[in-house]
Amino acid sequence: MRKLIFNYVQTHKSEILNEWIGQMKQDADERAVYTMSAQMFKKTSSEFIELLISNFTETEQEFQSKLTGFAEKIVRLGWPLTVVTLGLRTFGQIVTEGMQEKEVVAQHNFIEFSVEFERWMFPLYNTIIDSYANTWERTVSLQKIALQELSAPLIPVFDKISVMPLVGTIDTERAKLIMENLLEGVVSHRSEVVLIDITGVPVVDTMVAHHIIQAADAVRLVGAKCMIVGIRPEIAQTIVTLGIDLNQVITTSTLKKGIEEALEMTERKIIEVEGE
Template sequence: MQSTALSYLHKHQERIINQWDQQLSALRSDGEIKASLEKAVEHTNQEYMNLILQTARLNEEDSLEGLRQFTEQYIQSGRSLTYFTKALQGLRKAFHQQLKDVPPVGEDVLDIYSDLNEWIDNMNNFLVSKYIESWEDTLEMQKLSLLELSAPLIPVFEGITVMPLIGSIDTTRAKLIMENLLNGVIKNRSKVVLIDITGVPIVDTMVAHHIIEASEAVRLVGATSILVGIRPEIAQTIVNLGIDLTKFPTKSTLQKGMQKALEMCNQNKIEL
């Protein structure tokens, strides 16, 4: 911030803060703020005001670090971006009102007005950017968690495990399927792995290629994979695309695949 605008801010800081505090207090009528405790909101307002005003007095790195930490804590509390942006608009209104009530003596009002606006805009851009980054990180973590759940390997009998697949299969998920298969086969000492594609809506060339690769990888670590859940429409699609699935056993249902797996492991069929 330019020295002229900064001097004006310091000179009238107390009145500007009081006017801004009134703007922030008005936000308590919002549905989001109503759910918070009164004292907690007051503490948040005061901390927020102090951090914003510090950015005008300190060097950029030192001042923004505190504001960055506050932003992260604020987001973790579950509040929305609305409070941030409305609060900064309240600060803008407080500055404009102060300039209107007490114009600077011997200084260009437009220069101070422009400088204060630029400072507030920079703060707004910074806060919005950090808010978006935090949510992107959260979404990425949730995406990874969902991916981990999207390719489970379930041991059902000694030497026999099942991997039920539901939903579409892209390159990222195919890589996870491969990793889970190999790690699970070794961990569970599996002899047979049933890959159940009953819940996979579309089996195209790419999906079939990923399944073939996974089955081949399973074979290389000493186990056999059986592809189950091949519905009539998927069987027709595989034939029309000319996809070769003759290198490993296939069954139409998980039940038939389980019977085959039990035979391969020399285990008696269990009647339920």
């Protein structure tokens, strides 16, 4: 029976693929269908069907290697796991109905077919889902590391003056990273004045303010001055309402004003040069 299933799938591969693509376009998540060109969707769908068929003909190691490569590809393309599981169910349905229509499977051998087909599809189902999940977890982990590396840079803008722009929410884990980057950057850049720019921080609550004040205190302990810039009116109102004490920290409303004050602290200033 297993050979019978394989022969049918191999012989009617084009028909199965076309019907599979039609049903997936109708039932699948739009993210998997309309975020790529029709040609790319067809190519990826063809690879998926070929992958399922290859489970019949290749060794477990060869199949696993192909499966890992395909899982990495569909994660990059943004196929949700629901699309993968729907694809497997749709493939099984198309093959079953097709073999019945061609009378390859009839009442006398339907139970034998069902048992053998399930014996083939069930481990395939688990293997594909496991491979997808592992690839996704690995991708998310790498992206998280990359984002952490980029999320709190200390940028030298003038001699002895550095800026740390903060964007997004600040939790305890990120606050630790900010502190580490800040202290390492102050020493390596020999900064005398550091500006922490919170223009891109959407919400400043007690916890966020506490982390920022801690960072400012740490900068002072290594011999530099710290300034918090980008305090918008709504942030200022929140700070006052929460009773957060920023008396020990220099603050300005914009990065431009902060740079001007930092230059004065290092005995420099911006001078307008008249045109000749």
